[in-house]
Amino acid sequence: MAQTLRNDSGFADPDEVYAALIECHQGLSEEQSARVNARLVLLLANHIGNFHVISEALAAAREGI
Amino acid sequence: MASYDYPVYDYRPSADQRGRQPARRKVVIVGAGPVGLTAAIDLAARGVETVVLDEDNTVSAGSRAICHAKRTLEIWDRLGCAEAMVAKGVTWRTGKVFFGDRQVYAFDLLPEGGHHFPAFINLQQYYAEQFLVERAMSMPEIDLRWKNRVTGVEPRNDCVRLAIETPDGPYALEAEWLIAADGARSPTRKQLGLDFRGKVFEDRFLIADVKMKADLPTERRFWFEPPFHPGGSALLHRQADDVWRIDLQIGWNAAPEEEKKPERVIPRLRAMLGPEARFDLEWVSVYTFQCRRLDRFRHGRIIFAGDAAHQVSPFGARGGNSGVQDADNLGWKLALVAKGLAPDALIDSYAAEREAAADENIRHSTRSTDFITPKGAASRLFRDAALSLAAAHPFARRLVNSGRLSTASVMTGSPLNTPDRDDFAGVVPPGAAAIDAPVVRDGKSDWLLHALGEGFAGLWFLDAPPPRAEAETLAVLGRKPIPMRTAIVSRKAFSSSAGLPVLVDTEGLAAARYDARPGTFYLFRPDQHACARWRGVDPAAIETSIARAIAHSAY
Numbered sequence: 310m311a312q313t314l315r316n317d318s319g320f321a322d323p324d325e326v327y328a329a330l331i332e333c334h335q336g337l338s339e340e341q342s343a344r345v346n347a348r349l350v351l352l353l354a355n356h357i358g359n360f361h362v363i364s365e366a367l368a369a370a371r372e373g374i
Numbered sequence: 375m376a377s378y379d380y381p382v383y384d385y386r387p388s389a390d391q392r393g394r395q396p397a398r399r400k401v402v403i404v405g406a407g408p409v410g411l412t413a414a415i416d417l418a419a420r421g422v423e424t425v426v427l428d429e430d431n432t433v434s435a436g437s438r439a440i441c442h443a444k445r446t447l448e449i450w451d452r453l454g455c456a457e458a459m460v461a462k463g464v465t466w467r468t469g470k471v472f473f474g475d476r477q478v479y480a481f482d483l484l485p486e487g488g489h490h491f492p493a494f495i496n497l498q499q500y501y502a503e504q505f506l507v508e509r510a511m512s513m514p515e516i517d518l519r520w521k522n523r524v525t526g527v528e529p530r531n532d533c534v535r536l537a538i539e540t541p542d543g544p545y546a547l548e549a550e551w552l553i554a555a556d557g558a559r560s561p562t563r564k565q566l567g568l569d570f571r572g573k574v575f576e577d578r579f580l581i582a583d584v585k586m587k588a589d590l591p592t593e594r595r596f597w598f599e600p601p602f603h604p605g606g607s608a609l610l611h612r613q614a615d616d617v618w619r620i621d622l623q624i625g626w627n628a629a630p631e632e633e634k635k636p637e638r639v640i641p642r643l644r645a646m647l648g649p650e651a652r653f654d655l656e657w658v659s660v661y662t663f664q665c666r667r668l669d670r671f672r673h674g675r676i677i678f679a680g681d682a683a684h685q686v687s688p689f690g691a692r693g694g695n696s697g698v699q700d701a702d703n704l705g706w707k708l709a710l711v712a713k714g715l716a717p718d719a720l721i722d723s724y725a726a727e728r729e730a731a732a733d734e735n736i737r738h739s740t741r742s743t744d745f746i747t748p749k750g751a752a753s754r755l756f757r758d759a760a761l762s763l764a765a766a767h768p769f770a771r772r773l774v775n776s777g778r779l780s781t782a783s784v785m786t787g788s789p790l791n792t793p794d795r796d797d798f799a800g801v802v803p804p805g806a807a808a809i810d811a812p813v814v815r816d817g818k819s820d821w822l823l824h825a826l827g828e829g830f831a832g833l834w835f836l837d838a839p840p841p842r843a844e845a846e847t848l849a850v851l852g853r854k855p856i857p858m859r860t861a862i863v864s865r866k867a868f869s870s871s872a873g874l875p876v877l878v879d880t881e882g883l884a885a886a887r888y889d890a891r892p893g894t895f896y897l898f899r900p901d902q903h904a905c906a907r908w909r910g911v912d913p914a915a916i917e918t919s920i921a922r923a924i925a926h927s928a929y
């Protein structure tokens with residue numbers, strides 16, 4: 310069966326992860342932030358690897374925009 | 375071109391120009407570029423006469439294609455002209471990719487040994503064409519007519535009527551089959567009013583060939599945003615005769631005529647090659663690239679091949695190389711149909727297989743071009759992200775796309791294939807081109823591909839002499855109207871049986887590459903693509919598979 314994008318929380322400590330994301334962009338210009346985000350997306354997408362899961366995430370990310 | 379003397383091929387009037395009625399020929403080919411010439415030589419090798427018409431009287435002006443892939447060399451080897459190409463060309467297999475002043479990635483296109491031909495040679499298109507012309511001229515089946523410009527193409531019921539201009543005035547010729555290999559601007563395509571749709575990339579590339587003595591390794595080098603050419607990409611390739619190809623991305627807004635002027639070009643090259651470099655400019659051109667194809671490669675008796683049928687960007691060297699694969703795919707099919715040995719539907723299979731191959735080439739080429747010329751801010755952001763991660767994170771190297779270099783197309787879904795009934799691994803499923811391996815034949819080193827020859831062929835993997843009766847049934851298939859010649863492949867040497875040659879697989883590479891066990895049998899089409907395989911010999915199944923591979927209606 311194809312793996313699907315998980316919707317329940319995968320984090321042990323969600324607040325910590327969220328804070329780390331914000332922290333990561335501290336002191337960066339908008340342009341630098343965008344670069345960091347692009348690198349982050351590639352690193353995480355590779356970690357996930359599964360094309361089906363990534364496609365679902367892409368669709369979910371675009372929803373309503 | 376300073377380093378190359380263009381041959382001039384004489385225009386010779388043909389008797390066809392004097393007749394009252396147009397002469398009728400079985401196969402006429404428009405265009406003596408690499409694709410038309412390859413098709414003519416292939417057909418001649420199969421005993422089919424052709425008339426080849428070209429409006430020019432020499433080889434490709436300027437060096438366009440330089441990278442000729444392993445599969446192309448294997449095809450040209452079957453046609454008797456690869457040795458000269460390899461001897462003249464420069465052999466390479468490594469590519470290096472730089473971002474800024476840092477190397478981020480290196481790839482090896484042929485990491486394993488045991489292949490007759492290298493991953494690539496670089497050879498100027500004019501040389502490749504010259505060797506093809508010389509080969510074609512040595513074959514009596516080929517009537518090569520220079521300074522014959524096709525001006526009219528009119529499909530009729532039983533032929534195609536051509537109007538041709540020559541230095542002696544016009545004449546008409548009728549073709550039972552017409553191969554349109556008349557290049558990207560294909561007049562044949564225009565005459566038929568066919569759409570050639572696709573994408574134009576809004577970018578321009580300055581292409582310069584320079585003559586220079588340089589102490590650089592023979593490898594492909596590609597730079598994204600190098601210090602010597604800020605904001606663009608650069609590509610460097612070595613060619614024969616100390617000629618180097620440089621390809622610089624100069625952007626959509628560059629003015630082509632201005633950029634071609636030596637006073638513009640030389641400073642750009644000097645920035646790249648260094649203040650010390652001594653070079654002479656051989657040829658300069660400014661290109662935009664497109665990815666597009668004809669909807670259908672076959673229109674009745676007119677068959678399109680090469681750039682006339684499809685166009686890609688050069689990153690990946692898929693233009694000429696895929697065109698040669700078109701000719702390879704078409705030759706045996708047209709020969710069988712022209713001789714009345716196979717149904718007309720076999721020509722449809724050419725169109726279907728090569729349209730699918732063109733889609734694959736266009737997909738690769740489009741993706742490469744999108745990476746090299748990112749469209750929009752997000753696309754550039756991800757491109758630069760991949761490049762900036764590549765040095766430290768191996769996964770990102772595989773995202774870096776400076777061109778995915780041409781390999782043989784695999785016709786996996788083709789109806790000419792017999793689907794596997796037995797379990798197989800290995801890299802040669804039905805539809806894939808045969809993979810080479812070193813063998814010993816009659817005590818001499820040889821190559822597996824040589825044993826396949828130009829007809830249907832069988833490879834029978836064994837570890838001991840076969841039972842005489844079984845060998846005999848295979849030998850009988852070699853004497854049919856559409857013969858299949860079998861060779862035995864074995865780790866151990868033994869004497870031939872029923873006249874089947876024995877290839878000794880000294881290194882075991884053939885068995886490994888084909889996932890073979892004793893008894894395994896592979897059937898190859900005349901273009902050396904596998905079309906069926908079994909774990910044991912079943913002559914009835916082989917005959918059924920051959921019938922299927924020639925689109926025989928019963929299957």
Ligand SMILES: Cc1cc2nc3c(=O)[nH]c(=O)nc-3n(C[C@H](O)[C@H](O)[C@H](O)COP(=O)(O)OP(=O)(O)OC[C@H]3O[C@@H](n4cnc5c(N)ncnc54)[C@H](O)[C@@H]3O)c2cc1C
Nearest residue numbers: 405407408409429439440441524556557680681693694695
């Ligand atoms: C800058 C550049 C780099 C490239 N690099 C590579 C590479 O590294 N590797 C690769 O594989 N490909 C490469 N290509 C692509 C390659 O050059 C083409 O794919 C290849 O030349 C196509 O061969 P063809 O025989 O289909 O057409 P062409 O080579 O264009 O030949 C067509 C022939 O038809 C003739 N003709 C045209 N009209 C008529 C007429 N009316 N009557 C009679 N004759 C006519 C012409 O004279 C010509 O000889 C490159 C292309 C460019 C532009």
